[in-house]
Amino acid sequence: MVGFFSIAPVAVVYLQRLHLRQFRNYAEQWVEFVAPKTILVGDNAQGKSNLLEAVELLATLRSHRTSRDGDLVRSAQDCAQITGWIDRAAGPLELSLSLRRVGRRTLVRSGETLRRQLDGLGSLNAVEFSSLDLDLVRGGPEQRRRWLDGLVMQLEPIYAHLLRQYERVLRQRNALLRDWAKQRRQGQALSDRAAELAIWDAQLAATGTRLIRRRARAIARLAPLASRWHGAISGRVETLTLTYAPNVAIAPDVWQLPALEEARAIEATLLAQIRDQAEIEQYQGTSLVGPHRDEVTLAVDDAPAKQYGSQGQQRTLVLALKLAELCAIEAVVGEPPLLLLDDVLAELDLARQNQLLGAIADRFQTIVTTTHLGAFDARWLDSAQVLTVRSGEIVA
Amino acid sequence: MLYAAQRRRCAVYTRPLARLIEQLQRLPGIGPKSAQRLALYLLNRPEAEIQTLAQALLDAKQQVGHCQVCYHLSAEPVCEVCSNPNRDQQTICVVADSRDLIAIERTREYRGRYHVLGGVISPMDGIGPESLTIQPLVQRVHREKTHEVILAIGPSIEGETTTLYLSQLLKPFTKVTRIAFGLPVGGELEYADEVTLAKALEGRREVE
Ligand SMILES: [Zn+2]
Numbered sequence: 178m179v180g181f182f183s184i185a186p187v188a189v190v191y192l193q194r195l196h197l198r199q200f201r202n203y204a205e206q207w208v209e210f211v212a213p214k215t216i217l218v219g220d221n222a223q224g225k226s227n228l229l230e231a232v233e234l235l236a237t238l239r240s241h242r243t244s245r246d247g248d249l250v251r252s253a254q255d256c257a258q259i260t261g262w263i264d265r266a267a268g269p270l271e272l273s274l275s276l277r278r279v280g281r282r283t284l285v286r287s288g289e290t291l292r293r294q295l296d297g298l299g300s301l302n303a304v305e306f307s308s309l310d311l312d313l314v315r316g317g318p319e320q321r322r323r324w325l326d327g328l329v330m331q332l333e334p335i336y337a338h339l340l341r342q343y344e345r346v347l348r349q350r351n352a353l354l355r356d357w358a359k360q361r362r363q364g365q366a367l368s369d370r371a372a373e374l375a376i377w378d379a380q381l382a383a384t385g386t387r388l389i390r391r392r393a394r395a396i397a398r399l400a401p402l403a404s405r406w407h408g409a410i411s412g413r414v415e416t417l418t419l420t421y422a423p424n425v426a427i428a429p430d431v432w433q434l435p436a437l438e439e440a441r442a443i444e445a446t447l448l449a450q451i452r453d454q455a456e457i458e459q460y461q462g463t464s465l466v467g468p469h470r471d472e473v474t475l476a477v478d479d480a481p482a483k484q485y486g487s488q489g490q491q492r493t494l495v496l497a498l499k500l501a502e503l504c505a506i507e508a509v510v511g512e513p514p515l516l517l518l519d520d521v522l523a524e525l526d527l528a529r530q531n532q533l534l535g536a537i538a539d540r541f542q543t544i545v546t547t548t549h550l551g552a553f554d555a556r557w558l559d560s561a562q563v564l565t566v567r568s569g570e571i572v573a
Numbered sequence: 574m575l576y577a578a579q580r581r582r583c584a585v586y587t588r589p590l591a592r593l594i595e596q597l598q599r600l601p602g603i604g605p606k607s608a609q610r611l612a613l614y615l616l617n618r619p620e621a622e623i624q625t626l627a628q629a630l631l632d633a634k635q636q637v638g639h640c641q642v643c644y645h646l647s648a649e650p651v652c653e654v655c656s657n658p659n660r661d662q663q664t665i666c667v668v669a670d671s672r673d674l675i676a677i678e679r680t681r682e683y684r685g686r687y688h689v690l691g692g693v694i695s696p697m698d699g700i701g702p703e704s705l706t707i708q709p710l711v712q713r714v715h716r717e718k719t720h721e722v723i724l725a726i727g728p729s730i731e732g733e734t735t736t737l738y739l740s741q742l743l744k745p746f747t748k749v750t751r752i753a754f755g756l757p758v759g760g761e762l763e764y765a766d767e768v769t770l771a772k773a774l775e776g777r778r779e780v781e
């Protein structure tokens with residue numbers, strides 16, 4: 178791993194070329210990345226963020242702006258395509274994602290159509306930082322769960338599959354509970370579904386345990402990095418504590434057990450708490466226990482971050498999280514991820530900007546969007562590739 | 574959009590032809606283009622051939638039902654597998670549907686009998702244990718004094734749930750085994766969850 182604050186001498190351009198076709202407001206666009214830093218400059222709503230979104234989709238197969246593929250296809254078109262040429266230690270590869278207004282996506286890696294698209298995860302890693310990320314501090318637990326899930330997927334791509342399995346069990350179990358509660362309300366004779374429910378309980382505990390262990394593992398990696406970065410940015414006056422707070426109370430000594438026993442202990446705890454809540458669940462008709470109700474707590478000097486400080490201080494916190502994410506992915510994957518900065522630089526004060534720019538240095542291929550170049554440090558501008566975006570085209 | 578497309582086709586095709594295309598399009602895996610191609614092909618065949626096809630459809634629908642014993646598709650009250658005296662009467666292989674039975678038969682490895690559930694447990698689709706042929710299976714195991722029940726249901730979440738449900742139900746009465754499926758995704762052992770890996774190891778078979 179590259180040292181914490183050290184600066185790697187050689188910067189690698191991992192994403193070398195990008196081609197967009199009928200994507201958002203781009204009809205057809207080639208982008209060549211020739212420097213580790215690329216600045217996309219242009220007025221609002223010209224397509225700067227769309228370009229970052231395309232890179233995010235290639236890396237994570239999801240967009241933080243929409244969950245509907247139809248939104249990603251240029252108006253009056255049926256299909257959008259994003260293709261990236263990536264050069265990594267494992268060798269060069271070409272990744273192409275087709276998104277359709279109607280119908281399923283296709284993902285092609287170096288000429289091979291992936292039957293399971295989740296297998297394409299990990300071909301490219303990226304961390305995105307946009308103004309929406311302030312919701313990590315201000316928003317509800319679901320925002321932080323979504324963020325954590327996105328991170329774990331990049332650290333351990335199989336997590337995407339495990340998450341899907343859990344969500345499937347949850348939906349099935351909720352359907353059963355809902356059905357049961359409805360029968361009860363309508364005063365119908367209750368069919369005995371206890372045996373069936375017991376199996377779904379076991380499935381929820383088994384698939385849920387896989388999520389809990391991986392989330393805990395990711396936070397354990399991230400937490401020390403986040404507090405170090407936060408200390409560095411805030412001048413070491415305040416301490417950030419990042420904690421994984423699973424919905425089921427797990428005894429602290431469980432985390433010290435060998436892997437298989439740890440898994441068994443968590444599964445048993447989960448199952449016991451499901452049993453405890455059985456009556457309430459059957460009455461309410463929904464699952465109340467499990468990692469779908471997990472939380473990640475952020476505290477600064479032991480005070481909950483939500484109530485903490487100014488907008489600037491909350492930005493510092495999110496910035497520390499993002500830098501920690503970068504380092505965690507770099508340590509696990511072995512190569513630094515791309516950093517995508519969507520319009521956030523202008524929102525940071527000069528001191529924090531310099532912290533960020535110093536941290537990035539030449540270590541991470543970085544793509545930045547901005548409305549004006551004035552906000553940038555001159556040394557940065559000199560080494561960066563500047564592209565001007567105007568109504569879905571790169572004009573210079 | 575679909576409505577507009579239908580109207581357009583009605584304007585182009587004479588009514589009986591449009592109706593044929595409409596019907597073909599309802600078949601699984603047949604889109605508008607294939608439906609049109611099939612319809613035009615059929616129109617060009619001799620009438621006798623069309624008669625034979627239509628009769629075959631009707632015969633299949635009217636004559637094929639479910640085997641009284643195992644619920645496999647069968648024209649006779651008891652299917653060929655169940656009525657074959659050379660097959661092991663003491664082993665029942667449980668599958669979700671007739672397609673799975675046919676797949677296992679093709680391997681020619683299995684000499685016992687079957688039981689077709691008619692689906693898997695899926696509350697989202699309103700399918701509980703009572704909508705499957707689980708009760709008849711339990712009765713059968715009692716009646717036939719079955720030695721072994723092999724569960725051969727796919728490894729989806731719903732398949733797994735059905736497998737677990739059946740093994741709990743049947744274990745008090747007979748030996749229950751399940752066929753081993755490979756590791757779920759990716760196949761990389763290092764990424765496989767310990768629980769998954771342990772399960773895969775439990776389900777291992779001796780290499781012949
Ligand atoms: Zn039969």
